[in-house]
Amino acid sequence: DAGVTQSPTHLIKTRGQHVTLRCSPISGHKSVSWYQQVLGQGPQFIFQYYEKEERGRGNFPDRFSARQFPNYSSELNVNALLLGDSALYLCASSQDRSSPDTQYFGPGTRLTVL
Amino acid sequence: QKEVEQNSGPLSVPEGAIASLNCTYSDRGSQSFFWYRQYSGKSPELIMFIYSNGDKEDGRFTAQLNKASQYVSLLIRDSQPSDSATYLCAASSGGSYIPTFGRGTSLIVHP
Numbered sequence A: 001d002a003g004v005t006q007s008p009t010h011l012i013k014t015r016g017q018h019v020t021l022r023c024s025p026i027s028g029h030k031s032v033s034w035y036q037q038v039l040g041q042g043p044q045f046i047f048q049y050y051e052k053e054e055r056g057r058g059n060f061p062d063r064f065s066a067r068q069f070p071n072y073s074s075e076l077n078v079n080a081l082l083l084g085d086s087a088l089y090l091c092a093s094s095q096d097r098s099s100p101d102t103q104y105f106g107p108g109t110r111l112t113v114l
Numbered sequence B: 001q002k003e004v005e006q007n008s009g010p011l012s013v014p015e016g017a018i019a020s021l022n023c024t025y026s027d028r029g030s031q032s033f034f035w036y037r038q039y040s041g042k043s044p045e046l047i048m049f050i051y052s053n054g055d056k057e058d059g060r061f062t063a064q065l066n067k068a069s070q071y072v073s074l075l076i077r078d079s080q081p082s083d084s085a086t087y088l089c090a091a092s093s094g095g096s097y098i099p100t101f102g103r104g105t106s107l108i109v110h111p
Helices: none
Strands: A005-007 A010-013 A019-024 A031-037 A044-050 A053-057 A064-068 A074-078 A087-094 A109-113 B011-014 B019-025 B032-038 B045-050 B054-058 B061-066 B071-076 B085-092 B105-110
Touching: A005 A087, A010 A019, A019 A087, A019 A109, A031 A074, A044 A064, A044 A074, A074 A087, B011 B019, B019 B032, B019 B085, B019 B105, B032 B061, B032 B071, B045 B054, B045 B061, B071 B085
Parallel strands: A010 A109, B011 B105
Antiparallel strands: A005 A019, A019 A074, A031 A044, A031 A087, A044 A053, A064 A074, A087 A109, B019 B071, B032 B045, B032 B085, B054 B061, B061 B071, B085 B105
C-alpha cells in the first residue's frame, strides 16, 4: 500500500502570494492532520480533520485554512504569505483522530517564501 | 500555554552505549506521551508511546514516565550509528490526538 503522499515536494513563493498544499492519506485512513515544522523546531499542530470536518485547530492565524474531501484527501491553504511561513509542512494520516499509533507522516512540502 | 521542553543537544554517545533522552512537560492534563525519531531531511516516525506511570519497553527502546515530576525519558540500549537522528518528544491530552511537540534532541552515535 502507498504511504501518505504530499504535493508538491518543494515550493518557492514570494511574500503576499497564496499557496495550496495537498495530501493524500493512506487508504482506509479517515483522519488527516497538518503540521508546520520550522528548521530546528518540532512540528507545530495546525489542523486536524476527521470525516471531512475540522476537529482541531492550532494557534495559527486565519490566513491558514484547510479542508478535507470526500475521498479523505486534504488541502492546506495559506494566504498572504509571510517570510516566517517558510517551513516544512507535514501531513499525517491515521485511522481515526484518537489513534497516534496508526498515524503516519508524509514526506512533507518544503515551502520557501522570499 | 502547553509546553514540552527538550535539550536540543547534540547528545553524543559511543556505539554500544545507552543513550538517555529527556523531556519535561508543563500541562498536568497531559495523558499520553510519544517519542518520534526524525532523520535529517525526513519526516517523523513514531517509535514509542506511553500512557501510564512507569516503564514501557520495546526492543532496545524503553520509555519512562513520571507524571508527578512531569517527566518523560527515552532510553536506547546498545546504541548504533543508525540511531543517529533527532528525537522528538510529544504530549497530548483529551480524547483526540493533538500533540504538542518539543524541539527535539539531536543524538549522535559514533563508532
